Every structure is written in C-alpha cells, then in structure tokens.
Amino acid sequence: MIFTLRELFDVLIMTLAVGYIFMDLFRKQPIGFDKNAFLFACLVTAPALIVHELAHKFFALGFGLEATFHAAYFWLILGIILKMMRFGFIFFVPAYVSIGNGAVPPLESALIAFAGPALNLVLFIVAWALLKQKRMKRNTFIFLQVTKQINLFLFIFNMLPIPFFDGMKVYQGLFRGFF
Numbered sequence: 001m002i003f004t005l006r007e008l009f010d011v012l013i014m015t016l017a018v019g020y021i022f023m024d025l026f027r028k029q030p031i032g033f034d035k036n037a038f039l040f041a042c043l044v045t046a047p048a049l050i051v052h053e054l055a056h057k058f059f060a061l062g063f064g065l066e067a068t069f070h071a072a073y074f075w076l077i078l079g080i081i082l083k084m085m086r087f088g089f090i091f092f093v094p095a096y097v098s099i100g101n102g103a104v105p106p107l108e109s110a111l112i113a114f115a116g117p118a119l120n121l122v123l124f125i126v127a128w129a130l131l132k133q134k135r136m137k138r139n140t141f142i143f144l145q146v147t148k149q150i151n152l153f154l155f156i157f158n159m160l161p162i163p164f165f166d167g168m169k170v171y172q173g174l175f176r177g178f179f
Helices: 005-026 035-062 073-084 106-131 138-159 166-178
Strands: 067-071 095-099
Touching: 005 035, 005 067, 005 073, 005 095, 035 067, 035 095, 035 106, 035 138, 106 138, 106 166, 138 166
Parallel strands: none
Antiparallel strands: 067 095
16 A cells, blocks of 8 residues: 555645644635635645655655655744744744664665755756746636745755755765765
8 A cells, every 4th residue: 555544544644734834824814714825825835745755755755765745843833833823934844754674775775865955956947947938827827826936935945955854865875875
C-alpha cells in the first residue's frame, strides 16, 4: 500500500491548517471566515507542500526504504496560533516524511532530500511558462502567480543549508558521498 489511512488523514489535516493559516492573503472581507479565500488558500498552498513531501516519500520508496508522510502537528498548531495573534511573518513546518530501514547511503540521502525542492522548482517553471500565455481568466492568472511564488520560495528556502532541513541534507550527502 502506497498510502496508509493515517497518511491520508495527515494530508487532510495539513491542507486544512495551511488553508486556514494563509486564507487572509486571499480574502476580500477583513473580518469573519471567508469560505472562498479558505478554499483558494488550500488549492494554492497545499499542493506545493504535499508534492514536496511526496517527492521525498517516493524517492525513498524507490530506494527500497520505508517512508511515511506526517503532518507536523506541533508546527501546524504554532502556525495557527501565530496567525490568530496576527504575526506578520509565520514560520512553521507543515509536514515531513520519516524514512526508516536504517542508515541511508550519503548520495541516496542527498537525492531523497533534493527531490522535494526539485519538484518545487519544476512546479515553479511550469507556472512561469503557463503565465506566458496571453489569454487566461483572472482567477487562473492569480492561481498560477501564487503557485509560482510559493514554489520558488519553497525551492530556495529548502536549499539553504539550515540544520535538519533539506538543503543541509543535500549538501551533507554530497559531501559525504564524494569526500
């Protein structure tokens, strides 16, 4: 089985939490719950995060490793609290993939870590290319513009050599694999 029920539940919870955290960016009314803004936030933010983590999962599975998607409940709750406190900048980790089966060779580890940011780069390029089209509906344009920005941010941020994040794992794996 590629996905467990727990993983599907975690994807749903992460999607709802992220949609809530970012819905203010897309709301027309300053007060109250805006269902359309919430749904739009879910549609533009969650896919970038989900496919990022699934890229890690599928690369790990491809190397014969166990890999499980998890919603990062502590971080999601922190993000919701920061949103409710109206912080200008909200930093949180919405999800992660745990990889089992013991030690992972360095180059495989680097490839697994790079898979998520690489997929964000691909999504950025696709959105950028689609935005070059001359005619599209306003909502499509906004969707692609936000998708492009989110995926570029995720690619750049995740490639920074910050301990415990993808970039550091990529650089450590490459260093250990070649030196």
